[in-house]
Amino acid sequence: MDIPKRPSLLYKDDIHREQVYVLEGNIVKDLGIDDIDYMFRNTDRNAFNCMKLLSVMQTSGENIAYRSEILEDFMQNKSVRQCAANILMKLIALKNEYGVKTFRFDETHKDILWKFSVMQSYVKCIKEIREILEDCKNDVKSEGLQNFIKYIDDIYRSESYKFIVEKLPEHQKAIDNMKGITVGINMNKLLEPTEAMILTFEPKPFKKRSFLSDFFQTKDNAEEILKKSQFYSLAKVSKSGIEAAFLKDLGEVIRMGLEKVAELLDEYFTSGIEELLEYDLEIDFYMAGYHLVDRAQEMGIPMTRPEVADKEERICEIENTCDISLAVRMRKENSKLSRPGDVIVKNDVAMNDQGRIFIITGPNQGGKTTYTRAIGMAQVLFQAGLYVPGTKAKMSPVDKLFTHFPKEEERRVDEGRLGEELRELSGMMDSVTRYSMVLLNESLSSTSAYDSLVICANLMKAFRSIGLRVVFSTHLHELAYEIDNINSEVEGSSTVIGLVSQIKKIEENGKIKHVSTYKIIPAVTDGKSYAYDIAYKYGMAYEQLMERFFSHDNKRKNGEK
Template structure:
């Protein structure tokens, strides 16, 4: 089981690049993950997978096929959800078994429960995968592995042994402990009187104690009852106990919980733990003899599938909700071509999440092309015209696609990126030492130290200082550097001048990426949120807005004259 993964094909070396904290924040990864689940373990699992980017096409396509199976077969998803509950039990058991203070008896019982859980999970997986026409290599490999285990001649023997041994262990319901008291009724030592196949049902210890001492005739004077049992000294800390507390009494009954709950940590329980373990030697020996045959069997190997199953299921649930809202989604196609991408009707998944939560608004899809004619876009447009939303959407498409998840688009074919670097406005608190321009320049420098021609760079209002001339000067060099390196990029900015120098950027034959102007438009005085390749419109946006609100000179003059 250790070699089975739903994220990586057999024999594939695990190789990923981790998103920077800036990229995680700028792409709103935490917001996306929060929308999928509220469980801390699940959130951490999903985020870890999502932010460790692979650009291996075989791995990406392997994941995409697994996700498609889980998305297309709700009954498969339902079965895996039930399996997750059993795997969660194993995960909790694994944490308990790491407790160094647990006695050998408890470790043995939980080892028995572990193998029992392993048998149950193997059986569940077999039943789940055999009833559904799965197609992905990942799930087919898992199915074959489970079949091999289940059909192995030793598996039936394992099930039989575990069933019998578990029944034997679970038949123990209670242990009766005898406690010797000193003259002031403090426990001196203790021994086990009997092992019982029934649960103790008598009422409180103090009432029990007082009942036995109610008359002299009811006191037991037979000393032989403990003659064959080893007595263990009481814990010295018991001298600090209050009389009548639940930790002391005569003929104390201790119930051994085989459900996995930890034993009591009170002083008397701790001192009696060894007593119980010693007296159960024959039972322990029997369990050990059974389990020693299965030293290489571990239910925890199955637990390793939990994060992967959770990852696919939670995203499948989100995609289902997006479909219910008639939002387009598609299976992305990873291609080996060099530094390309063709996306149709892409949109920001954050908008989709808001729609699935009941918010009503229109979502406008846009196309994007990265190829030899355009790999870097200088994007301009009005404030609140969708520039940042679009820039994020491009990053989301690559991020989800390379994780194997359907993307918010009608089509997305792409060659993978080796990482996504973002440069969004910094928190004002982070710019105290260097100033905003200095801080932003340093972050850009750090990006260029690690980015390659396979990287995606997303710049959002970068270098937007109060001194426009300074910002334009540095930004032009940044665009040239990106073109020389050969990256794919969207640089949205209010500095329209940057988009007026396409000839300067594209005339140098040493540059490996060509630069194009992309604008978000206005229609009838309203923001259309549609992007198109066009020269920057500059003051035309202001003209549209002025006409919409009636503040052009001609409109104002006319109103004055009419008064």
């Protein structure tokens, strides 16, 4: 066959199919990736597999750029999106016909007829897709879509395709001429049928009590005799052994009559159709990528196409980013909040030579976890070849991504929470490289402050020596005071820096309160968690508790409910 090799819209070549890192389920959960499933969706039939592609991180910057360029064609050209939508309609029609078989696999002639019908649809589909692409091919800039357009055109112009187009009508005519069969029956002296054989195929179906008329002298005589002759449905009556054998032989004869059709189909059928149908998911992926951006922007979240930096740079620089999963959750909790992105505080990320290990401290509920999750989500979207939340971004791919977030789960009987955490972190260290990213959220908070400080300081030193990109959100303010010592005591290409969740002072009812701004900025921690202000916010400050008690107590004494 001269059918060209199929170019993928997801992988630049076969080598890049292997350059991936599959995220574990706990990472998907920690980063809230499943929260965006309704945003990253085009058709329901491919929604699950599109989300699954997010967890298969591309580790090659070249392939990330390949995808990003294709998506940009979708983002910038309505004509490309319209062509894609029309192509998806053609592909699903072909997929529906290809995916339906209502017969047993041993019914060979039915298999041939089914394949023949699908092949007719395939030929039509290629022709129609080629015509659709005429409307947008001049707008296409990406290598991937240009390869796709050329692939469809090469198939259409190939000798194999032309041969199929030429032969299908001939074989259709042969099939149409198989409307009936002439059967020869031998009888014994008692006029009992003893043998039967198929003689010819007939181009027209037989009519009731007319096909034996020629065997009798007059029409009236024939009609009188043939009143006893009836048509019987072979599909509805039970079959005796001889009848079953005869019908099996009939099936074999029909199969032999279709042999030339079978030879044509066997050469072109499976590979050509299945390869074409792979574009259903691939095109849907980019349509979902477009909808993700469109829906995020409708929610007030800025989205940008990240510049792909070399993996050796090991950078993650994003301006005005936020946690897109937070916006989704806010909208679910308050249906009237149509644009949660407008109220979510945006933050910058500057992970580069000036600092690759972030130790984030600050007040409780100050946005530390949200900031950590936002970086992880952006990295996942970036390595899928998609836009990321923000107004500008430049990012290097990571070869692996690890998270360590608090979770409720059964622990091994021989260890407590600390032992479990240490075991998990130790296992992580067996897999990381200098190109990996690690996101830690309140890790090692189950032991004493001193023990936690010693362990965390050692962990940060190891991360620095290896050269990792790390975000560590922690209440351990003392660790932030050790940053200079960590940087000076060990050599490494990842500088440790401190970030804090910024607070502001406001006066309320004559009292000074500290309120989180949710801005994460490079700074030295003041060592305060501002737990009082959080307690006060929820009515759990000491004076509030006592005020509630006395109020309730007075009501009780006065007999009030």
